[in-house]
Amino acid sequence: MPADAPLPPTSQETIGPFFPRTLFREGDNDLTRVASDAAPTGRGEAILLRGQVTREGGFPCLNMILEAWQADAGGRFDHPLDPERHLADPDFLGWGRAWTDEDGQFEFRTVLPGGYTDGTGRRAPHVNLTAMGAGLMRRVLTTAFFPDFPAENLTDPVLALLPEHLRGRLVAHPDGEAEGLRVFRFDIRLRGSVDEETPFFED
Amino acid sequence: MNTHDLPDRFDPWPQGIEPDVPVPGYTNTWTHTPSQPPQRRPVSRTEATGPLDLQRKLPCDEANLAQLAPGKIAIGQLMHLAGRILDEDGRPVRGAVVELWQANAAGRYYNPIDQRDAPLDPNFVGNGRVRTDEEGRYAFFTIKPGAYPVPVKETWWRPPHIHFSILGPSSLSRLVTQMYFPGDPLNEFDRILHATPDAAARGRLIARHLPPAEVGDQWLGFTHDIVLRGRHATPQTP
Ligand SMILES: [Fe+3]
Numbered sequence: 001m002p003a004d005a006p007l008p009p010t011s012q013e014t015i016g017p018f019f020p021r022t023l024f025r026e027g028d029n030d031l032t033r034v035a036s037d038a039a040p041t042g043r044g045e046a047i048l049l050r051g052q053v054t055r056e057g058g059f060p061c062l063n064m065i066l067e068a069w070q071a072d073a074g075g076r077f078d079h080p081l082d083p084e085r086h087l088a089d090p091d092f093l094g095w096g097r098a099w100t101d102e103d104g105q106f107e108f109r110t111v112l113p114g115g116y117t118d119g120t121g122r123r124a125p126h127v128n129l130t131a132m133g134a135g136l137m138r139r140v141l142t143t144a145f146f147p148d149f150p151a152e153n154l155t156d157p158v159l160a161l162l163p164e165h166l167r168g169r170l171v172a173h174p175d176g177e178a179e180g181l182r183v184f185r186f187d188i189r190l191r192g193s194v195d196e197e198t199p200f201f202e203d
Numbered sequence: 204m205n206t207h208d209l210p211d212r213f214d215p216w217p218q219g220i221e222p223d224v225p226v227p228g229y230t231n232t233w234t235h236t237p238s239q240p241p242q243r244r245p246v247s248r249t250e251a252t253g254p255l256d257l258q259r260k261l262p263c264d265e266a267n268l269a270q271l272a273p274g275k276i277a278i279g280q281l282m283h284l285a286g287r288i289l290d291e292d293g294r295p296v297r298g299a300v301v302e303l304w305q306a307n308a309a310g311r312y313y314n315p316i317d318q319r320d321a322p323l324d325p326n327f328v329g330n331g332r333v334r335t336d337e338e339g340r341y342a343f344f345t346i347k348p349g350a351y352p353v354p355v356k357e358t359w360w361r362p363p364h365i366h367f368s369i370l371g372p373s374s375l376s377r378l379v380t381q382m383y384f385p386g387d388p389l390n391e392f393d394r395i396l397h398a399t400p401d402a403a404a405r406g407r408l409i410a411r412h413l414p415p416a417e418v419g420d421q422w423l424g425f426t427h428d429i430v431l432r433g434r435h436a437t438p439q440t441p
Contacts (some may be wrong), residue, residue: 006214006222006291006292006293006434007289007290007291007293007430008217008290008291008403008404008407009216009217009220009291009399009430009431009432010378010380010407010408010429010430011222011377011380011398011399011404011407011408012220012221012378012379012380013220013222013379013380013381013398013399013408014381014396015366015368015379016366016378017316017354018304018312018314018316018317018366019304019308019366019368020304020311020312020313020314020328020329020330021315022328023302023304023328023330023332025261028260028261032258033260034256034260035256035259035260036260038259042360052352055234055235056233056234056235057234059234061317067368067377069249069252069253069254069374070206070249071248071249075248077252078255078256079252079253079255079271079372080209080250081209081211081248081251082248082252093256093260094254095253095254095256095260097248097258098213109280116248118247118248119247120245120246120247122230123247123248123249123389125207128249128250128251128374130374130377132379133228133235134231135231135232135233135235135236136232136235136236136238137222137224137226137229137232137395138221138224139377139379140241141241142238143249149313151327157245157247157259158244158247161242161243161244162242174209175420176349190235190237191234191235191236191237191238192238194238194239197237197238198237199239199243199414200239200242201241201243201244202215202241202242202243202244203216203241203375203377203432
C-alpha cells in the first residue's frame with residue numbers, strides 16, 4: 001500500500017435497541033463533573049439542557065442514546081488541539097451521555113459554553129450533540145446554540161451554512177428554571193417535513 | 204499525548220462504506236432516518252477535539268464477560284476476542300474507550316427491552332469496557348453470542364454479532380459498529396450487514412478466526428481490527 005493511501009474507516013452500523021443500561025452510571029449525563037465522585041466545576045453558569053427526540057409523525061423515541069461535547073465556560077477544550085489548553089477548566093469534562101425515557105425526553109447538566117475563534121472563524125457558544133438509536137443506521141449530529149448570544153449566532157460559520165429560516169431550529173429555547181438552574185430546551189426531530197426536521201450535519 | 208499523536212484531518216466518508224439508508228425491510232429506518240441530506244460543515248475545534256480522559260467518567264475495567272465471579276461461568280462457547288483500534292493512517296489509537304455488548308448464547312440480551320421468550324443466563328450480562336493500550340490493542344474474554352430474530356413485523360434472523368462503541372480522541376472519530384463471524388450462513392441474509400453497499404467494507408466487519416496455537420485451546424479465538432476516521436495532516440516525525 002502506498003504511504004499516502006489511507007485505511008478505509010470501519011462502517012458504522014446501528015447502535016440498536018439494546019445498548020445496555022448496565023453501561024450507564026449515575027451522573028453520565030452531567031458534563032460539569034470529570035467523574036461521578038468529583039465536585040462540579042465552579043466556573044461558568046450551570047444549566048440544564050433538556051429535549052425530546054421524536055420520529056416521523058412526532059412520536060417519541062425511547063432509548064435513544066445522546067452524547068454531548070462542548071467547550072468549557074471560557075470556550076476552551078482540555079485537548080492538545082486547543083492552543084489554550086493550559087487555560088482550560090480542569091474540573092470540567094465537556095462530555096456526557098444520556099438516554100431518552102418512554103416519552104423521548106433527555107437531560108444534560110452542563111455549563112453555558114464559551115465561544116472561541118479558530119480557523120473556521122468565530123464560533124458562537126454551542127453544544128455538539130449526537131443521537132444514536134434503533135432505526136438509525138448512522139448516528140445523527142446536530143448543534144445547539146443559545147438565545148443569550150444573538151450577535152454571535154448571527155456570524156457563526158456553521159449556523160450560517162443553513163438557510164436563514166432554519167437557523168432558529170438550532171437555537172435552544174429558555175424553558176424556566178429547575179433545581180435552581182436555567183433550563184434550555186432543544187428538541188430533536190429525526191424525520192419529518194423539511195420545516196419539522198432538525199438540521200443535521202455530516203460526520 | 205501531544206498533537207502528533209492525534210488526527211486532525213477528517214475527509215468525508217469514502218463511497219460505499221456508509222450504510223445506505225433507509226434500509227428496505229428494516230421498517231424503523233423509514234421513520235427515523237432524516238429525509239434531508241446532512242449539511243457539510245467545516246471541521247472546527249469542537250469537531251476535531253474530544254474527551255481524552257474519559258476513564259474517570261467511564262470505568263474501563265470490564266474485560267471478562269464470561270466469568271462474572273470465580274466459578275460463575277457463562278453458558279456458551281468461550282471466546283477470546285482481541286484486536287487493534289487504528290486511524291486512517293494505520294496508526295494505533297491509544298487510550299480509546301472500547302465498549303462491547305452482545306446477546307447471550309441463546310440470542311437474548313440482558314436488557315429489559317428484550318422481551319423475547321429465550322432463556323437468560325444468570326452468569327451473563329454481556330457488556331464490557333476497556334481502554335486500548337499503547338499499541339491500540341483491546342481484548343475481551345466472552346462467549347460467542349447466539350442469533351436472534353429482529354423484533355419487527357417482517358422479521359429476519361440477525362446472525363451472531365458483537366456490538367462495538369468506540370470513543371476515540373475526537374468527536375468525529377466516534378464510532379458505533381457491529382462485528383460478525385466468518386462463515387455464518389445468516390450473514391448473507393442480514394439486512395443490517397448488507398446495508399453497507401461495498402462488499403469489501405462488509406468483509407471488514409467480519410472477524411478473523413485464530414487457531415488454538417495462537418490463542419490457547421480452551422476457547423475460540425477471534426481477532427478484529429477497527430479503523431476510526433481521522434488522518435494526520437502533519438507528517439509523523441520519525
Ligand atoms: Fe444485536
